[in-house]
Amino acid sequence: MKNWKKGIALVVAAGLLTIAGAATALAASKTRLDTVSELYWGDDGTTANWEKADDAYQYEVRLYCNESQVESIKTKKDSFDMEKKMTKEGDYTFKVRALAKSNSKEFTDGYWSEESEETYVSEDFADMIKNGGSTSQLQNGGPGKKEDGQATEEKEASGLIQAKWIQEAGTGRWWYQNADGSYPKGGWWQDPANGTWYFFDDQGYMQTGWIDWNGNRYYCTASGAMAVGEYTIDGAQYRFDASGALQQ
Secondary structure (H helix, E strand, O other): OHHHHHHHHHHHHHHHHHHHHHHHHHHHHOEEOOOOOOOEEOOOOOEEEOOOOOOOOEEEEEEEEOOEEEEEEEEOOOEEEOHHHOOOOEEEEEEEEEEOOOOOOOEEOOOOOOOOOOEEEOHHHHHHHHOOOOHHHHHOOOOOOOOOHHHHHHHHHHOOOOOEEEEOOOOOOEEEEOOOOOOOOOEEEEOOOOOOEEEEOOOOOEOOEEEEEOOEEEEEOOOOOEOOEEEEEOOEEEEEOOOOOEOO
């Protein structure tokens, strides 16, 4: 009887070893997905972005605050807005790895990427997020609205403010946010990125069409860029000098 039981045990053990060996061989034959690279925070300071990995089914993203893990998220996109996860003051980073389908016979999960650069979130900003606020509240100082000094300081401290063009939701109007939270208004402004001139009204909205300014007439195209040289407008030919002034 003992020998019979021992025989069964040996057969079961051999079977398990065979299964384990087959699983190991199958895993070894799979191709590991590429390590995700090009990690960066978006202009809003809260959206994690990365470069897509070939053949990845989805991504696992780990968010850290002051080197401690805050959250682990899975997404099929190559970006994820972490705003609602940033409820503590500190330096936030993230890392990503590409995941294969669970039943994939060809690929296995990639290695974890290096951590991203840090983005700082202040205590006040974190409290605002914790209480149901959002980064959109930090743009209340936009065109037509009085800039709140505390809000500006908060944006600068949190690292969530960037110099950029912003299209206002609802109206579709454009304005430009400087790195210090201010915005051009009531005159001409030159874009530091490309040297193009734009005109903003007293509320800070970019203007298009004809502009009468200091005794001269100018024209801003549909993109807002000041016209220079020869332009056809409503079927008529016009010429503007190097300063943009209409020539008679």
